Amino acid sequence: MLDGAATSVNEDGKSGRPEPVVTTISWIAIAILLLMTILSYIDRNIMSLMVDPIKADLGLDDIQMSLLLGFAFALFYAMFSVPMGWAADRFPRRWVIFLGVGGWSLATAACGFAGSFGQLAVARFAVGIGEAALTPAAYAIVGELFPRRRLGLALGILAMGTAAGSAIAFLIGGPIIAWVDHVGGISGFATWQVVFMLVGLPGLLIAPLIFIVPEKRRAHVTTHAQADQGFFPWIGQNWAFIVPFFTAISFAGIISYALGAWLPAYLTRTMGVDVSKVGLTIGSIQLLGIIGFVAGGWFVDWMVSRGVRDAHLRYLIGALALAGISGLGAFLFADSLNALLIWLALFYLTIPFTGPAIALVQIVAPRRFHSRTIAIYTLAINMVGMMAGPTSVAWFTEEVFGGPQHVGSGITAVFAISVPLALICFILSIPAARRMAERQALAGD
Template sequence: MSGSPSAPAVGPATDEAGYPSPFVAWTMVAVLFLAYILSFIDRMIIGLLVEPLKADLDLTDTQVSLLQGFAFAIFYTVMGLPLGRLIDRSARLPIVAAGVGLWSLMTAACGLAGQYWQLFVARMGVGVGEATLSPAAYSIISDTFPQKRLGLAMGVYGLGSAVGAGLAFLIGAFIIELVASTGSVVLPMVGEVRAWQATFLIVGLPGLLVAGLFLLLPEPMRQGAAGQPADQVQVPISSVLDFARRRAGAVMGLCFAVAMVNFAVFAAVSWFPVFLIRVHGFTLTQAGHLAGAALIVGGLIGLVGGGWVTDRFGGGTPAGRLAFCGYAGMVGTVFAVIFPLVGNPLVAAAAFVVFFASAAVPIGAAASALQQLTPNRMRATFSAIYLFIVNLIGLGAGPTATALVGDTFFPFDTGIRYAITVVSPISFAVAAGLFLMSAAYARRPMAV
């Protein structure tokens, strides 16, 4: 296995020589997991604040959906590409520390916004900061764990998305309930703020402490590049593009499959608290509690359970992981139809858990397959390409697709259930087909 720029390593080492001790490895995952939780709290908290934002700023569902998706995704996706190249050439932990600090400050800035355009710009800033985390995390974890344990490690890291999204709703519900009981919140140097503004400020600022933790961790050695400084082992972009061409069916198929899963997920999750309020008559606090619990339970099943299974299904190969994602997609498609249409809210929540668990499987499994399929010094770049496609399509368009379908075809309060039923199952079914196609290509030799 050569360490020269012209012949980068094609996969992780097959034995455990050179990997950090289990204690160091899992400490690294724990801090990344904590950062990922915070990133999803800051990203998803707005989903619980739809009704207060609409009331205070006089917004439509479509305008709110742009704050949920497009405003965040535009720089999150675009900045991910140059940041991925930087991460492949540089020490990764200081970059993550800077990103965590930036998105935390910008989340707090959302709480200072008094107009729609100010909130839109602040959400763009959150996206810039969060663009650093996952490309670096995927690269770090693949250099920290041997292949046979990679799926579980990626699944634990990915669990931060579900826990963070769930805590966003739970913490948001607690803060709003607290503000409602006290009447108002007065903060030093800020003055009196609304409940939704206080929520952004309270969830944003703790991330500054987590940013500091990354400066205390040891930078892991890049597997296959031992003894070579990071700035001396660089893969030209032409090599990246050539590899993408030769592995297009597997790698790019994987990217678009996960994009469609994300489309289905954000089309539903971004509106799940609103769905509970408008369709089942929940209060905002009740909706936050139930939605948050459902996300955490579904995430635990799909990410930890799915990560454990995909380390064993098909021998833990990329093709095996992708095929399992396809089968999970078939299950998710069915429950994407069931949960919005059933009449009982608890049955709807249980069906949502299955839907979200199915959608959570690829977060760890597909990310693991991507690391296995790509050379070491291209991993952060391909992770950035992966995140660009996944989030531009899924996060950027998913919430707005539901809002547009609802505003156009079902312009009444309970119409949100039918909008979700139209958007989520179709995109999930497309994802399942793309996963199975990608698995078939992953079994083939790489094209010349």
């Protein structure tokens, strides 16, 4: 049973698994987990608005700063995603989330006490480790609160926290920095240090809210051995889905992170946008991602209700194709800032794929493996996307096209390569996904 959540029989009547009934507490749970997701993206992105003062105070160069912004966080976030997924499948997920939120919040605040590159790097490592706990556990909890026919919308709403958090970091980060600078901050601390403290500490107040969220008592996980039994054999048996699907997710992550990392440079270098307006411009356009997450999840659920076969993968293929076309159009055909923003608006409306993708993962994977399989998704999109995306653009820009003024061509090259490969991999995963979903339905899991 669900603590505080009702269940009913599957609408097809074939499966022995009771499907959850959506209640008020289900949506309260979504709201709490969404708040935590937004907070996580604010905490990880706020540093990008304070690059110059951090460099000046700590005496860092661009390479050290880039490591703090990307590698220091991404490596540990990706490395600990699967262990955190394992923990969420073995132990109560609410406690995993509570410790993760509290841990990354303390680590974000600790960034404000850093006095050297090494100290700041260690704090960023800890932020990545703490944030790695949220996604596998949170999405698995939602999978227990909503029936499969409504998972797309529920997960889409939760996933929109990634867009909202990134946008909010850009939109409120500047005013927070200006306010701290205006009031004088705290004696003995620089403005950027106080900002880290202010942004990190609210998480300690938000973390206990997770215990309002109901969590299914997983009777099937009674011992450590049972929790681990069969996960790697299951991956081996289903490689025909696992390999192409998560490869496609990796390529989709590459284009997302490539654009996110280099769009500011393109706006200033090519489109002549003033540096002071870049954050507002990007934050405003990224807010469209909120619509994309919710609308995409709703549309997938509508396809499922209409009996569309392979609804989730069909949506992922169509949405990624539109995102690829709009991304290429932005850098090949836009001859003005307004035209560029129109193309990018279409991109941010269609690129959100987390909800449908994780809904599919929870449909094809046994329930006892949900958190770990979601963690593989996190590993794919972050280890490959966050690390390879920005670096690939830089390589094409410098080595192939001849210099920083050609950053738009570098972004175009990454899109032109990654999008077709992702689409091919999604298509290759369809037959195996179909077999796995049918197997899970027959098993009543």
